[in-house]
Structures are given as structure tokens and as C-alpha cells.
Amino acid sequence: MQHRVRAVLLTPNNTMLLIKRIRPGIDPYWVIVGGKIEPTDTSPEDALRREVREEIAGETRIIGLLHTLQTDEERQDFYLAAIDKWSFEDRTGPEFSQEGRGEYLLEEIPLTTEALEAINLLPQEIAAVLREAVERGELLAVR
Template sequence: MTDIIKRNARAILLDGNELVLIKRTKPGRDPYWVSVGGGVEADDASVEAALHREVFEELGGKLERAELVHLITDELEGGIGVQHIFAARLESMDLAARTGSEFTKPERGGYEVARVPFTAEAVRDLNLMPPELAQFIAANTDAIASVVDTPFREG
């Protein structure tokens, strides 16, 4: 069995009928978009707890609900990285409350909150990274919307 050496928690984050993303701009590179989220830290109680922390750091946001819907495995030196992809609904956002270190380091480039219609076409038109995530979202928009809007019940 291969060791997991890195974990990330990311959100396919919906607010109304829009997908909330981060537009990244870096010198010498075309703009690209990423989902809200980041690395799981040693003091996070769980991967989902890491997601909630990252949403607060990057958006000053709180989630109404989050459901794990997908995993992406990355081959890394010394093991694998696992990106835990959650479908989530945004409860609130206050950009003035953002605390992420990325906002205080201009050398990391720009981080702009972006909203796009939550449609397969809109997602396909973006340079959304990683490409596997863009493909998953575009292929599953109805299911993702259903997951974040319908409470799960056993039985």
C-alpha cells in the first residue's frame, strides 16, 4: 500500500446558482481558477474540519453543509496526495474576515473571488485546475446541486 503523504480538502462551492472559485493570477502564466480549499494540517480534527477552516481563511465564509463527493489522487515523490472534494453550499461570506497567509504574500500572485454560473458549459470554459476536477464537475452538475440541497437520510 502506498503512503498518503499529503491531503487537501476542496469545495465545489455553490452559492445560489453560482459556483464560487478563486481566480489565480501569476506573472508569466495565464490566469486559472481553483476551488476553495487547501492542505489538511496536523491540528485539523478531520478532513472536513480542514475544509471549514480553509473556507473561513479564503472567504471569511461558513458552510451550510458539505458532502464528500470525489477523490483525486496525485502521484508525489515518496507517496501519494489525496484531494478530498466536497460538494458544499455557502451559508455566509465576509471577505474582510479572510485570514489566509496567501493574501499577505504578493509574490504568490493574485487571489480573486470569482463567481460563475453553475453549468457544465461555464465550467468547461474556465481554465479550472486540476483538469480532473473540471471534468468531474462538468459531468455531474445536476448530482452535485442535488447533494448540497437534499439532506441525506438513511433507508
């Protein structure tokens, strides 16, 4: 089973950092920063910090596990995390240099239900979890 970790990155601007994917022949969609746990990672949290460094050249403070999605093939752990500085231009993830992968754009999305409903955030189950957390005021409270 593939094990992935994702960071719901909360900024000092009361926004969440998401990656907008633009691929040929597919409507744009947004994803949460993260990726698979590598054999060299000592823990899921270590993998998460590595992925944040690779994908947005940032350092994050992990707040805690928010949600887990699991199928027979894959487990994805979504962590709440705070981030103060990042540099998308200094990213180093291998996916950014692969041909045919399309565009990766970093966007700050306001922590409002309206902003979350206006984008196609995948997977849809985590989008629903985040909308509910925003409605309850939980994301702003943890930052």
C-alpha cells in the first residue's frame, strides 16, 4: 500500500497554500502539498517536512493529524501545519522537471467556505473536511 502525507499549510495571512495543477486536456484542479513517504524518511512527519521543503522550499510546524483517507491501494494522512515563509521559485521536487506534467502554480486560498467552494480541490473528501473545519472556525483557531 502506498502511504502519502499532505500538509494543510496555514499562513500568517489567514490563507491556505495549495498547488494549482494545469494539465493538457484536463480542467484545472488544486491539491494539497505533499507526497509519498520514502524509505529514507524516519516518520510520516519527517516525510511531510521533506515534501514541504521540496515542493515550496518552506519549513513547517506540524500542528497535528487532521484526517486520513484510505483505500485498498493508498493511505493519505492530512496534517494541519503552520508555515511562515516559502519560496516556490526554489522548489526542488523531481516532478517539477518532468516533461508532460503540466504546470504547478502555488496559490494562497482564503480560509473561507466561499473560496474553497470556488475551486476544484482534490480529493473531494478532503475538500469537504476542510469546508466543514472552516465553517466551525477550527482552522483560524489553530494558526
